[in-house]
Amino acid sequence: MVTASGVRIGWADLPGHVRDRIERIIGGGPVVEALSQTGGFSPGTADRVRTADGRRAFVKAVSPSQNTDSATMARREARITALLPEHTPVPRMLGTFEQDNWVVLILEDIVGSHPRTPWVESEVDAAAAALAKLAQALTPAPDLDLPRVTDYVASDFACWAKLAADPPADLDPWLVANLGALRAASEHGLAAISHGDTLTHCDIRADNLLVRTDGRILIVDWPWGSLGPAWLDTVMLAMNVLVHGGDPSRLLVGLDPDDVTGVIAGFTGYFHWQSRLPPPPGLPTVRAFQRFQGDALVPWLRARLTA
Incomplete structure (x- = not known):
């Protein structure tokens, strides 16, 4: 069986100022744990992160330099996810931004x-x-x-x-x-x-x-x-x-x-x-x-x- 899994970068590969902005949105201090997730084909990050005070989030970030279509898809995903009503069976959006060609989505982490x-x-x-x-x-x-x-x-x-x-x-x-x-x-x-x-x-x-x-x-x-x-x-x-x-x-x-x-x-x-x-x-x-x-x-x- 062939799995739906690509080759990703991780949390540590993001520029420091991008990580800093993500941490401010999540709150709770710096990220002390980041676990990269398999599944999907985007070359960007897909990390479950935990901050110093225990807050958790799921972070996705990708740059057009990795794959132009992946960055376009991330922008579309941010728009669509923001439209989804609270009572739908989907993770909540905590924040999204673009900085220095990085497209970032910060989502509720689901156990x-x-x-x-x-x-x-x-x-x-x-x-x-x-x-x-x-x-x-x-x-x-x-x-x-x-x-x-x-x-x-x-x-x-x-x-x-x-x-x-x-x-x-x-x-x-x-x-x-x-x-x-x-x-x-x-x-x-x-x-x-x-x-x-x-x-x-x-x-x-x-x-x-x-x-x-x-x-x-x-x-x-x-x-x-x-x-x-x-x-x-x-x-x-x-x-x-x-x-x-x-x-x-x-x-x-x-x-x-x-x-x-x-x-x-x-x-x-x-x-x-x-x-x-x-x-x-x-x-x-x-x-x-x-x-x-x-x-x-x-x-x-x-x-x-x-x-």
Whole structure:
């Protein structure tokens, strides 16, 4: 199994004046402990920190010099996180700032861990409950002047056409034989998610969720927050369960099967196209993870389209 984990800098790698400003926002004196967290692909920091008087926070900081897109995503995440109502199952924002090209987010530190993969039933159910609560709280979205999901994924869902123009030699033969059907399914999926006024997370997977000690789940990492249908995040959860070898069928009860197939077909095409590109600066492991996801989704997709 390939994990969703990149190569990060840590708290000590931040400039001293940036660390000083973070400590002032958290309060309680200097940071005396910083534990770098795995998961995700940003090359910036992801540290659980503790100050001298015991106050805790989760600090994320990244610079465009590491990866331009990562800095842009951090800015988007800061904007989206600030919009989320207090009763949503997400960590609270404690502060954010930009200084000397560093984009910094300071969040509530949550005692917990990522769901286990392969997924276990109790955590699938807890994640589904958190997403249902999230959709209820964010429909309609707290700010309708936000990008739509389709603004982010329209080009991603067109990747089967790119693959059809020059099929890679290592592309699964069944995929090659069914590129037309996969392209049509993806087009259907894109149309299905072009409606809706819910603020969706749009990147639900195990490393973007935290299981609290009481079993409840919080949703973290919001750079792709955008307007779409309330069911989209549940389909993305189902897709991650599939990627890790599980059965997501109970998550999909009541959803239009063609919409579900279309969305998963669209992301599968994206994973297969992207995984064959050179890695972006500062993100050396992301292509292997994309290939892992793309390959893992093919058996389910084959069964759905064949049926």
